[in-house]
Amino acid sequence: MGAALMSGSSMLMTDLWWFEIVLRAVIVLIGFLTLPLLVGQTEHKVMAHMQGRLGPMYAGGFHGWAQLIADGVKFTQKEDIVPAAADRGAFRWAPAVALVSYLLALAAVPLSPDMVGADVPASLLLVLAVSGIGTVGTLMAGWSSGNKYALIGAMRSAAQLVSYELPLILSCASFALAAGSLSLVGIAHAWTPLWLIWQLPGALVFLVAATAELQRPPFDMPVADSEVVMGPYTEYTGLRFAFFLLAEYAGIVVMSLLFAVLYLGGWTGPFDGALGWLWTLLKGFLIAVLIIWMRVSWPRLREDQLQRLAWLGLVPIALLQLAITAVGVVLTA
Template sequence: MADVLDVVVRLAVIVAAFLVLPLVVGQTEHKVMAHMQARLGPMYAGGFHGWAQLLADGVKFAQKEDVIPAAADRRVFALAPAVALVPYFVVMVAVPVGPGLVGVDLDAGLFFVLAVMGVGVLGAIMAGWSSGNKYSALGGMRSAAQLMAYELPLVLAASSVAMAAGTLSLPGIVEAWQWWWLPWQAIGGVVFFVAGLAELRRPPFDMPIAESELVMGPITEYTGMRFALFMLAEYAGIVVLSALTTVLFLGGWRGPWLPGPVWTLIKVFALAFVVIWLRVSYPRLREDQLQKLAWTGLVPLALVQLALTGVVKVAIA
């Protein structure tokens, strides 16, 4: 009975974190972009440094009419937002926050989280296909092409860490992690983070959205709370990507003086800030540039990281 209660408590903590952290990241994006681009609304909405901006956005989405186009495949159209959001919730259950603080410690946790993250992209593909809109269909096709290009370097970079740690368990990887891994796993860390951004379709990898070309890409026909779920899925994806990068390449909860979960949150929010910073700082890549970066840039770098990891493992064996 005590074991069941322990699992329930841990899952409740994970659920609470999942519900709160994406909203915090969304509010942070409002603030960071307001400072960097001199946007007035997020700085003053509600007084005291714009605290009500996120609340105003929520009320706006709740008030809008839920419209389903006549030409849409209604079932797939309605299911797509959930398919985009739920996988990130499932991934959070397997990501360790501190020593012993993980929803479920899976022996093949790394494979599990990478497989489930790939499912989230299917939500955008389903939305694009089912909307009955040519702009949405083009956005869905771009999402599929982007997934195929960037899934390979993402998996190869993560495999390098698993090889170095000798385990596929996420808590096991953190426990095996050493500070001297930072320089020789840096290539894999950059590849993993960039490929993850591309899978989330975050700028500068937002060609499936490309509002100047495709209105809003796969989610052009979505309104109200369905649209809000896609936005929440994007912020949840940022939290998951930042958390996985922290666990795999930055030592997870490990750090001096402060408690482990505090170090995890510090690293996660530092990486989330980088995600927002990149959105403000870099223009959108063209489709050919996006594909070229994956196949001629990230894949070779990930293979170099794998080779380097193999050499180091043999050298210290």
């Protein structure tokens, strides 16, 4: 009888384990589908108010809250066109590659010590690795479209990825070295208010490099409409084009939350404890608004200015920050 009870208890624990995995996956998926839309709606309103205009005001009634939903319905009604000269397989899969990469990254970003989709030992490495896959989707789109403007945009995107991936990783290495951990939970636990001072150069490098990785203005040369029409997305219509837009906003969510965990302490704050996840979301939302603000405030750079900023500006600053962090860790050991 005792053996039967132990067997039943083991089966119950197994069932609960699978239930927890499914629950985590559902929560991450819900967040992935709602947070980017919230950022997109915020961008519409922030840009409208900063530029002294109303923006969309009618969809949904109050302040045009349902404009993105209306846009989604519009995209579903558009015809899905694949150019005759396109590589059909790569052309069709490119939006999914761009979108799923940020879904995997979001699963590893913790909102609190107990609220994380996939708590892996080296979660920082996982987030940096899978978020870079999104650019592969852009390259697939540009190469497979059979369009010279799309190909030029894809090549610009590749050059931008190579240039800004290095300062992004170096700045993250500084945070990991200061905390003595590659786990985002461990880095957030090691955070102190002093980081706001001695890790500030690395934080600025991270913010600029992340914005360039997302190809957001003023670093939107791969999709510059006045030069290359819409770059890699020129030939896309309907839902496939909407997926690329959703991937852009999802990237803003991932990078904003990552910045909040690395530099702002994540859930550390007045709401620490049961509501720590809310504090992380508020910090991430503040960074997302800052990224939107950069779009409104700065003109697009030239391609040579983009490369010069990365290699002559951000990389030396990131290396200096890494050296300062290494000396600080040795002296305080």
